[in-house]
Amino acid sequence: MxxxxxxxxxxxxxxxxxxxxxxxxxxxxxxxxxxxxxxxxxxxxxxxxxxxxxxxxxxxxxxxxxxxxxxxxxxxxxxxxxxxxxxxxxxxxxxxxxxxxxxxxxxxxxxxxxxxxxxxxxxxxxxxxxxxxxxxxxxxxxxxxxxxxxxxxxxxxxxxxxxxxxxxxxxxxxxxxxxxxxxxxxxxxxxxxxxxxxxxxxxxxxxxxxxxxxxxxxxxxxGDRPDPRSAWPVQEEFFVSFPLLQEVSDWQGLRFPLHRAFQELRLRLRQRASTHWELLLQGRDTQYRELLQSRSPLNSAELFLQLWQERLLRRPWNFAARQLQLRALDAENWAGEQGDFWEQNLAREQRQLLDRWRARLGSDSIYRVQVRADHRPESAWQPVSPEAQDAISPLDPRPRPLWLLPKATPVSLLPVSASSDLERIEGGWWDGHDLSRDYFRWRRADGAQCWVFRDRRSGEYFLHGYFA
Known part of the structure; x- marks a missing residue:
């Protein structure tokens, strides 16, 4: 046998x-x-x-x-x-x-x-x-x-x-x-x-x-006689839940049980991993629920605890917790990372840095800027998540200022340069923000290269940005 x-x-x-x-x-x-x-x-x-x-x-x-x-x-x-x-x-x-x-x-x-x-x-x-x-x-x-x-x-x-x-x-x-x-x-x-x-x-x-x-x-x-036994019930979801040895009201007290819960889930997941985690703390008559998302699967206990520390210090719970539950959401097959050694380490460090920023500041506070197909300068860009793919940038040989003011500032009457330097921008009728402007460069008395436009409907001049 x-x-x-x-x-x-x-x-x-x-x-x-x-x-x-x-x-x-x-x-x-x-x-x-x-x-x-x-x-x-x-x-x-x-x-x-x-x-x-x-x-x-x-x-x-x-x-x-x-x-x-x-x-x-x-x-x-x-x-x-x-x-x-x-x-x-x-x-x-x-x-x-x-x-x-x-x-x-x-x-x-x-x-x-x-x-x-x-x-x-x-x-x-x-x-x-x-x-x-x-x-x-x-x-x-x-x-x-x-x-x-x-x-x-x-x-x-x-x-x-x-x-x-x-x-x-x-x-x-x-x-x-x-x-x-x-x-x-x-x-x-x-x-x-x-x-x-x-x-x-x-x-x-x-x-x-x-x-x-x-x-x-x-x-x-x-083994001469059958020994049938009832199987232990199987959990269909990946979560760990257990009572805390003592009531916990701060991060230092939560660190050890949270580390143990993550290690147990990691052992259960084996060749799978998750980028979405849910933490539930149960008190006497209240509970606290928080989600954590990372760009790449979390298999490092040290990084896992760092991200939760940033998140929980920013949004702490205000009661004595008696029960802990950690759940891995949307677990998928994961065979690890492959690729060039240096490039792989650099990409991993970049992802971990973004995850720490997100945990500390919130997901909505971390984004990058991407161009958008729109002639209006204030509408020609948009914030996107760091994971979004790069859009195809429209080919436009005309220079744009590095510093665009959040809102155009009115200025006094200016002498308009030669018509060859003018750039006329019209559009926005489709979203209710129709405009018609003539843009040109203007050197201020202090030597600053300014990007100015004249509103063709009101005849007023506005400062919209600065060239380097």
């Missing part, structure tokens, strides 16, 4: 999700009997042990945080991990025998066979520094989970290449089985420490001693 299931075990997720940013000295969680059930690395380093009474843990390390389980946050984090796994496998399931265990089917995945490190790297990036995850690879979900329980953090535990699965699974320790503590102690008292030890007993004897449900468990573990 070919290897096809990758299991992810989060041994301390309930405690570690309270300290994903590493701001607390340590966190531990007690069970219904007031015994330490889970703890993060900070609690471990201060001597707290699993099974220790809550009173002992508080006396040993009073600076640690004792929290209650938050099932909604635990499910939310598992859901975000499952959506990332769906980028590599057709089915993701939760193994209800243990808390916080997922498995993804990899059979027939060509990308996994050719580049397995890509998936492992994505899992490590999702887990980060403060979330431990154990990995196991086996032909069945149960075997993969048990191998993962026996492995070290962030290391893939699988059967050795020179050993068959039938030989490998028999060495799995019984101490990781999802059994009550009384049954685990009973197995040890009988000298049963591995799956192979149990198999040496008669099948009927095992069923009478330990219960028929464990025979079904062994059969599903070996």
């Amino acid at each position: 070919a290897e096809q299931w990758l299991a992810l075990v989060f041994p301390a997720l309930a405690a570690e999700l309270w300290n994903l940013d590493g701001c607390l000295p340590g966190v531990w969680i007690a069970d219904s009997r007031q015994r330490v059930w889970q703890m993060d690395r900070g609690a471990e380093s201060r001597g707290v042990q699993l099974g220790m009474s809550a009173a002992q843990a508080r006396a040993l390390a009073p600076e640690l945080r004792a929290e209650q389980r938050d099932l909604e946050r635990e499910c939310n984090l598992l859901d975000r991990c499952a959506q990332i796994l769906y980028a590599w496998g057709p089915q993701v399931v939760a193994l209800q025998e243990w808390p916080h265990v997922l498995a993804v089917e990899l059979q027939g995945n060509q990308y996994w066979r050719t580049a397995p490190q890509a998936l492992l790297q994505a899992i490590h990036e999702f887990a980060g520094v403060h979330l431990r995850v154990h990995l196991g690879l086996a032909p069945t979900p149960l075997a993969a989970a048990l191998l993962a329980w026996q492995g070290e953090n962030a290391e893939l535990h699988c059967c050795p290449a020179q050993q068959s699965f039938q030989d490998c699974w028999q060495g799995i320790s019984l101490q990781f089985f999802p059994a009550k503590s009384t049954l685990l102690v009973r197995w040890q008292s009988l000298g049963l420490y591995s799956c192979g030890d149990c198999l040496r007993l008669d099948r009927r004897e095992r069923a009478l001693r330990f219960g028929p449900e464990w025979e079904s468990f062994f059969d599903r573990l070996r």
Whole structure:
């Protein structure tokens, strides 16, 4: 049977999700009997042990945080991990025998066979520094989970290449089985420490001693009996939503969760990217929604945070946010940039500069000027977006001033130059701004080269621009 299931075990997720940013000295969680059930690395380093009474843990390390389980946050984090796994496998399931265990089917995945490190790297990036995850690879979900329980953090535990699965699974320790503590102690008292030890007993004897449900468990573990499981629901849209560990009212507090949300979406998108992003912050009774648009797909977390910082400092929210949602809109296939090295870097820097200007000043404030086919000087240009294609410039040998005044200024009566220097411009009847003017150059007393026209209908003179 070919290897096809990758299991992810989060041994301390309930405690570690309270300290994903590493701001607390340590966190531990007690069970219904007031015994330490889970703890993060900070609690471990201060001597707290699993099974220790809550009173002992508080006396040993009073600076640690004792929290209650938050099932909604635990499910939310598992859901975000499952959506990332769906980028590599057709089915993701939760193994209800243990808390916080997922498995993804990899059979027939060509990308996994050719580049397995890509998936492992994505899992490590999702887990980060403060979330431990154990990995196991086996032909069945149960075997993969048990191998993962026996492995070290962030290391893939699988059967050795020179050993068959039938030989490998028999060495799995019984101490990781999802059994009550009384049954685990009973197995040890009988000298049963591995799956192979149990198999040496008669099948009927095992069923009478330990219960028929464990025979079904062994059969599903070996793959001798089908193990159908409900698939984890798939999100059709690319978004990440999770409650914040603490209320956030400024950019510094939002930076870490926004960075994590972007990294998770980037892992889900894989070979796709987006130029449109939507951020939603939810407070107690109000919400804040903002859009961000970039010229090129965003794959750099540093640039992503820079653009959002500019946008949010210009349009801040005025309440304490409790929930964050980041959505990637209009995701498209993207294979990266190709081209000359220097030209590619220059074009990328130009796009990033425009994106930062837009985030800081607003999209309507960033534009470039383009010529327009119109004889009237004040209507011969138009603002366009930086992405607009260049229009074909009309061929006109007559010079135009570099400085055109926003509105023509009346001047006193001037001597008109020779008729050969005059330029008559008439038009505008089609949009209600009809005009008839005679333009000519005039050197002012201070030496400035002015562009002046006489209104043929009123006979008045106006200054309209300056030549360099």
